[in-house]
Amino acid sequence: MKVLKVPARTIAAFIVPCLLLYVCLVFVPILVSFFTGLLKWDGLTSSQFVGFGNFKEMFWHDPVFWPSVRRTLLYAVASMLEIPLCLGMAILLNRYVRKGNTLVSIYFTPVILSVVIIGQLWKTIYNPTSMGGMLNGVFVSLGLESWTHNWLTEPAIAMYALYLVSLWQYFGYHLLIQYTGVQNIPDELYEAAKIDGADGFKADRYITLPLIVPIFKISIILAFIGSLQAFDLVMVMTGGGPAHATDVISTHMYNSSFLSFKYGYGSAIATFLVVVCLLFTGVINTIFNRLERKFN
Amino acid sequence: MVNRKMKQTATIALTAVMALSLAACGNSNSNTGADKKDNAAPNAATGSGNSTATNAPSDKKVTLTFQNIYPDPATPNYKMIRELTDAYMKEHPNVTIELDTLNTDQQKVKLKTQAASKEVPDITIVNPAAQMKPFVDAGLLAPLNDMLDQNGLKDTYQKGLLDYYSFDNNVYAIPDGNNIEVVYYNKDLFAQAGIAAPPTTFEEMLQDVKILKDKGITPLAIGEKDSWTGSFLFMNILLRTNGGPGFLQDVIDGKKTFEDPAFIEAVDAFQALVQAGAFPDGATSIDATAGGNIFRTGKAAMWCIGSWETGAIDASPVAGKVGAFQFPTVNGKGDPNEFMLAPGSAFAISANSEHLQEAKDFLNFFGTQYPKKQFELKNAVGIGQKVDGDLKAAGYSDLAVNIAGLFNQVKGGDLAFDNTMNPATAQVHLSSIQNLFVQKMDSAAVAKEHQAAFEANK
Numbered sequence: 001m002k003v004l005k006v007p008a009r010t011i012a013a014f015i016v017p018c019l020l021l022y023v024c025l026v027f028v029p030i031l032v033s034f035f036t037g038l039l040k041w042d043g044l045t046s047s048q049f050v051g052f053g054n055f056k057e058m059f060w061h062d063p064v065f066w067p068s069v070r071r072t073l074l075y076a077v078a079s080m081l082e083i084p085l086c087l088g089m090a091i092l093l094n095r096y097v098r099k100g101n102t103l104v105s106i107y108f109t110p111v112i113l114s115v116v117i118i119g120q121l122w123k124t125i126y127n128p129t130s131m132g133g134m135l136n137g138v139f140v141s142l143g144l145e146s147w148t149h150n151w152l153t154e155p156a157i158a159m160y161a162l163y164l165v166s167l168w169q170y171f172g173y174h175l176l177i178q179y180t181g182v183q184n185i186p187d188e189l190y191e192a193a194k195i196d197g198a199d200g201f202k203a204d205r206y207i208t209l210p211l212i213v214p215i216f217k218i219s220i221i222l223a224f225i226g227s228l229q230a231f232d233l234v235m236v237m238t239g240g241g242p243a244h245a246t247d248v249i250s251t252h253m254y255n256s257s258f259l260s261f262k263y264g265y266g267s268a269i270a271t272f273l274v275v276v277c278l279l280f281t282g283v284i285n286t287i288f289n290r291l292e293r294k295f296n
Numbered sequence: 297m298v299n300r301k302m303k304q305t306a307t308i309a310l311t312a313v314m315a316l317s318l319a320a321c322g323n324s325n326s327n328t329g330a331d332k333k334d335n336a337a338p339n340a341a342t343g344s345g346n347s348t349a350t351n352a353p354s355d356k357k358v359t360l361t362f363q364n365i366y367p368d369p370a371t372p373n374y375k376m377i378r379e380l381t382d383a384y385m386k387e388h389p390n391v392t393i394e395l396d397t398l399n400t401d402q403q404k405v406k407l408k409t410q411a412a413s414k415e416v417p418d419i420t421i422v423n424p425a426a427q428m429k430p431f432v433d434a435g436l437l438a439p440l441n442d443m444l445d446q447n448g449l450k451d452t453y454q455k456g457l458l459d460y461y462s463f464d465n466n467v468y469a470i471p472d473g474n475n476i477e478v479v480y481y482n483k484d485l486f487a488q489a490g491i492a493a494p495p496t497t498f499e500e501m502l503q504d505v506k507i508l509k510d511k512g513i514t515p516l517a518i519g520e521k522d523s524w525t526g527s528f529l530f531m532n533i534l535l536r537t538n539g540g541p542g543f544l545q546d547v548i549d550g551k552k553t554f555e556d557p558a559f560i561e562a563v564d565a566f567q568a569l570v571q572a573g574a575f576p577d578g579a580t581s582i583d584a585t586a587g588g589n590i591f592r593t594g595k596a597a598m599w600c601i602g603s604w605e606t607g608a609i610d611a612s613p614v615a616g617k618v619g620a621f622q623f624p625t626v627n628g629k630g631d632p633n634e635f636m637l638a639p640g641s642a643f644a645i646s647a648n649s650e651h652l653q654e655a656k657d658f659l660n661f662f663g664t665q666y667p668k669k670q671f672e673l674k675n676a677v678g679i680g681q682k683v684d685g686d687l688k689a690a691g692y693s694d695l696a697v698n699i700a701g702l703f704n705q706v707k708g709g710d711l712a713f714d715n716t717m718n719p720a721t722a723q724v725h726l727s728s729i730q731n732l733f734v735q736k737m738d739s740a741a742v743a744k745e746h747q748a749a750f751e752a753n754k
Contacts, residue, residue, distance in 0.1 A: 042719075043412040044434035128577030130514075152581040153734055239521055242580035243731030258405045261430060261719040263412065 030274055036267035043263035054268035065269070068247045071159055072228055075248065076280075078163050079223040083174055087216065090178035091204055104179050107172035115169075119236030122165045126151035152238055155245035162246055166233055170226070174219045181215030182208060210295035217288040221281060228277055249273050355390050358651045360658060361417040363396040365403050365641060368585060372607040372675035373472075380669055384661050391654060400584070400641075401522055411436055416646035418655045422469050424460035424639045425715045431644075432463045438647040439466035443656040449663045452681040460639040460711075470663050473640030474680030475602040476706060477532055478620045478699065480609060485513050485597040494621040496632075498536070498565060501624055505574045508597050516569070517596035519587020520579040520733055523726035527713050528636060529600045530729050532623045534562040534710075536630025541709050544716040547750065554746035563739035565626050567732055580733050602638045603699050607675030610693045618695050622702065635702075635709040640680060678703070717750070724749035 037054055041047035058065050093100040110118065127133030128150045129140060136148040151161040185208060193203045231250040234240060240247040240255060247255070249269060257266025362381065366373040381393045396417060398406060403421055410416055416436050422428040431437055444450040444467055450458070454474055461469040481494055486504075489511045495501040505515040520526045534543055538558040546552040569575075576582065576590055591599035592612035599605075600623070609618050622632040643662070645655045667681040676683045677696045687697050714722035728745055731737065 042430055043408065044430045044436070123581065130577045150578045153578045155734055238581055241521065241523070241727065241730050242734040243727045245734075255723065258408050259719065260723040261408070 030271075033267045033274075034271045036264055037271045039264040039267075041264040042261040043257065044261075047264065050264070054265045055272075057265070058268055058272065064244045064247055064252055067244070068249050068252045071246070072230065072248045072250075074159075075163055075166070075230055076224050076227040079167060079170065079227045080220055082167050082171065083178070083216065083219045083223060086171065086174040086219070087178045087182075087212065089175055090182045091208060093175075093179060094182045100179065104172070104176055107175050109172065110169045111173045113169075115232040116236050118165065118169055119233055123152065123237055126161055128153075153242055155242060158238060158242070158246050162234060162237060165237070166227070166230065169233075170223070174223065177215060177219050177222075178212070181212050185211050213288065213292050213295060217284070220288075221284055224280060224284065225277055228273065228280075249276075357390050357392075358654045359392045359394060360419060360651060360655055361394050361396055363398070363403060363407065363417040363420040365398060365400045365421050367397045367399055368608075370608070370611065372611060372670070372673040376666075376669050376673055376675065380662055380665055383665070384658055387661075388658075391658065393658065407431075414648060416648065418646055418649040418651060419659060420644055420646065421641045422461075422644045423641055423715060424469075424471070425711060426717060427715055427719070428461065428469065428642075428644070429463070430719075432468050436647055437468040438645045438649070438652060438656075439468060440470065440645065440656070440659070441467055443660050444470070446660050447664050449660055452664070452667065454680055454682070457639060457680050460715075461642050469642035469644035470659070471640040471642040471680050472666075473604055473638075473678050475604045475638040475640060475678040476702065476709070477528060477600065477623065477636035477638065478603050478702060479623055480591065480599045480601065480605070480618050480620050480695075482591070482594060482597050482614055482617055483619055484614075484617045485594070489513060489597070494619065495624050496621075497624045497628070498533075498626040502568060502572050504597075505569065505572045509573045514576045514590060514596040515572075515598060516574040517587055517591035517599040518575050518579050519582045519584035519590075520575070520730055521581055522584035522587075523730045524712065524714065525584055525587060525601070526729045526733065527726055528602070530562065530566050531710060531713055532600070532636045533565050533626055534559060535634060535636060536623070536626035537561040537565065539629050540631070541634060544710065544713065548717070554750060555740070555743045559746070560739045560743050561627065563732070563737075563742045566729075567736060567739065570732055571736070575733065580730055602636075603678040603702070604638070604640070606677045606696050606699050607670075607673065610674060610695060615693065620695060620699055620702070622705075631707065633705045633707040635706055637706075637709045637711055639711070639715075718753055720753035721746075721749050 036047075038049060038051060039047040040050045040053065093103060097103060124132075125134045127136070129136040129148055133151075135151065139145065139147045149157060152158050189207050189211075190203055193199070193207055198206060229250055230248050231254070234246055234248055234251050235254075238246045240251040244252075250273065253266045253269040253273065256262045256269060362377075364377055366377050368374055377395065381395065385391055385393060404423075407416065407420055407422070411431060411434065414436070416431075422431055422437070428437070444458075449470075453470070457471060457474050458467050461467055461471060479494070485508070486494070489504075489508050491504050491507060495504050508515040518525050518529070535541060543552065543556075543558060547554060576587075576596065579587070582590075588599070588601070588605065588608070590596045592609060592614055594614045594617070603620075609615065622635070625632060643659055645652065645659060649655050663681075667676065667679060667683045670676045670679050671683050671685055671690065674690075674692055674696070676687070677692075677699050687700055692700075710716070713725050717725070725746060728742055732742070
């Protein structure tokens, strides 16, 4: 504080409005939703306090809950595995492409498209052969009829079809973050390394990777949280169906609250989601702090 | 330099726009403020003993929100709601009616969300019986008895129809129709496949499905992403295997369980239909509107749906080629004159509406003009109100006359699953039926799943 040479009152004046908003819009709803998670409530009529009944049902009796958690976590892992790929691509772009910005902008385009549009677009790609689906059409014209599937309605593969769309959409987003990170590493370091005989991938190993760790961490956390909250794409493309085969935590929460009229139960799922988000953000942060310390 | 100048201009323009929009916000706010005050005045007057004030809607500027489920410009309902609201606004220049138009499923969710925060739109859509009960119990809907007595609106409805929307002798909504489930079929496609007559038994229907499938024609159109569509068809089979209506009511009353042979038989019959390839590929990712379009564009031979689609079919490319038949008997059981009954979605008014009187006045106008307008738009089949005029003479299609004839044969029937059971059980049922589209299941296990859900959500 003293370093800034600004009176505490001024600092408070700038912080308080934001802090208040944040508390009201983030912390209060979380607490309220935790509380409603303890109720048996249809969202309309009077409620009944059931303690941890909703949580017990969720953990032990709900056949949809754990599979949806598994799908969500798998999705999170897949989108985190995408980040190293983005980083590699960013490094290559930075080294071999003179005006990489144009390319990065092109990769970024899917991100600015609305998820609803993306969903409809990929639905026409995934459609069954009889409805003129593009992907199946390509397989048929290559003589690979056995590869055709009803991508969005076969329970065993529908979820992977959704993962792919999402990974495709956010590839450009993480590429942009990594690319900016790579560009911000000063050229002098590479020049100095070159004199010392470290060039190409050796320079990446000893200069780029250690310096990119903080940026990498941001991408990982964004990818992780983003995929835990995955909702819109699933809703547009399959609605969680067929028969819950593509339900993730948030669609299950939505269906419970708004279609089954179990508002309290939906809130319990929401609470679980918040806790998981906080927990994993903490874990990821700790891991990366260790990494950063190791490199410095 | 140019760049910097452009930036400056852009900044100034942006600031100007923001200032304007802020001003606009301010304006509308003060307007609504004035609105409230104006409205408070006549109410205060009533309090002091002037009871006539409430019956005559005031001349104050009023905006009513009308949430509705008629989003498809190709359908007669879309025109109906716009023409009726425009006509009302012309007669009442002080009233503005804003349409909040959504798909059926979206509207259900939006209303639920709004209800949770007690912000129900002035006029909205609810569904009959079990589906609207929670809203009535929560005191969110206004009783409409007084409104129904005006201009003889109540007497226009078919006898007994309003019962589906009444609780404790109060009517809380007026229906947009009273329909039955029928099977539409495309006569051209049937002829193309060499099928002479529509099936009268389920076994014949399965046979026709296989013939159509072999000819490369989709036998039955459906949009099972909206899972009520499959359930509606399934329930018709159950109505047959049970030998008559009342299965769900018997379950609720504890006289039967879902593990009853009638239910298991219905699941087996339904699976036979799926296994025969009756439905389009990827049916569970097709929404209801798109599913209907498969039939309406002549790509499917049959469509098992409510008679409310008659007007839309007559306005589509397959108009004139379509006939309808009653759902056949299953394993020799059931009576084809018993139908899945579908008392329509219904218009209700928010109990907390700031303009309750105006909303009632509008809905009364809407309800009385509704049959005439629908008749004019050739959409009067299955509207649940008495219509003056002869269909045939007015140029209605053979299909419409045919369907109107089926109404005269109705000997009773059942309501849809989600109109009878509580929402939580209904959701389990809907996804269980959706699952049958993609996986062969043991029918006893399906029955068990239903029973477990029913017991857990009693």
